[in-house]
Amino acid sequence: NTGSFKFQIPKYDNYWLILDNNDSVVSSKKVILYISALYPQPREEHKFYKKKFEELYSGLKKVFIFSDFDIYIKNCGVENAFSDPNITICNEYVDRLIDQGLSQAGVWVILHELGHSLLRLWGYPSWDNEDVADEFATMFLVMGNMKEPILQAFSKFSMQNPEAEAELKIRQDDRHSLSIQRARNIINWSNNPNELLKRWQKILVPNMQTEVLKGMMTDSSTPWIDHELISAELKTREKTQSK
Numbered sequence: 351n352t353g354s355f356k357f358q359i360p361k362y363d364n365y366w367l368i369l370d371n372n373d374s375v376v377s378s379k380k381v382i383l384y385i386s387a388l389y390p391q392p393r394e395e396h397k398f399y400k401k402k403f404e405e406l407y408s409g410l411k412k413v414f415i416f417s418d419f420d421i422y423i424k425n426c427g428v429e430n431a432f433s434d435p436n437i438t439i440c441n442e443y444v445d446r447l448i449d450q451g452l453s454q455a456g457v458w459v460i461l462h463e464l465g466h467s468l469l470r471l472w473g474y475p476s477w478d479n480e481d482v483a484d485e486f487a488t489m490f491l492v493m494g495n496m497k498e499p500i501l502q503a504f505s506k507f508s509m510q511n512p513e514a515e516a517e518l519k520i521r522q523d524d525r526h527s528l529s530i531q532r533a534r535n536i537i538n539w540s541n542n543p544n545e546l547l548k549r550w551q552k553i554l555v556p557n558m559q560t561e562v563l564k565g566m567m568t569d570s571s572t573p574w575i576d577h578e579l580i581s582a583e584l585k586t587r588e589k590t591q592s593k
Contacts, residue, residue, distance in 0.1 A: 396441050416471045433466035458503035461487035480526045488539045489550050507533035547574035
């Protein structure tokens with residue numbers, strides 16, 4: 351009186367397991383059900399993103415001042431990425447980007463979530479604004495002269511059907527702008543790099559390591575560096591340390 355069934359789920363999604371007792375016309379039956387799930391092993395691409403994330407985090411620690419937070423790249427059952435301020439990038443989301451030929455767009459996604467986390471830890475009220483996190487990600491890629499992730503992020507959002515997406519947003523709680531608008535924003539920001547970087551210095555400079563700021567003060571060849579802002583920040587820190 352026992353049965354065992356094994357099956358492979360074709361793709362990540364929500365599923366229902368239904369027990370149908372219609373064949374038992376006369377009496378009901380007591381059923382005890384045991385379910386176990388075997389998640390797929392991480393792909394090489396998943397390991398790549400984990401390594402990339404760790405490298406970004408290590409690099410940020412050398413440049414910025416912030417409290418530690420955890421980073422997870424794992425199976426979630428949904429295609430998503432989120433910050434609380436610990437960051438989770440779902441393997442399902444990575445797989446979708448890979449299947450679309452947009453693996454480099456994942457770097458932009460990582461930086462988007464880092465934007466949420468760092469702005470939250472730094473105490474800025476806009477930390478949960480999705481457009482601000484988009485701008486943060488684009489700003490960092492522009493600063494690093496990483497064009498491919500920017501172009502792939504633009505392509506990712508340009509693929510969406512704006513009419514269908516707008517209809518879906520009416521039924522769902524989603525704080526993101528329409529994908530077509532996000533794509534336009536990314537291109538506009540990346541086409542005006544000096545303006546973008548100057549604007550973000552007001553947030554970044556107060557949270558940068560002192561030695562990094564001193565190094566920026568000696569850089570006279572980078573047009574977007576605000577030497578007056580950095581000088582004022584260094585003087586404030588000197589006064590604080592002397593008290």
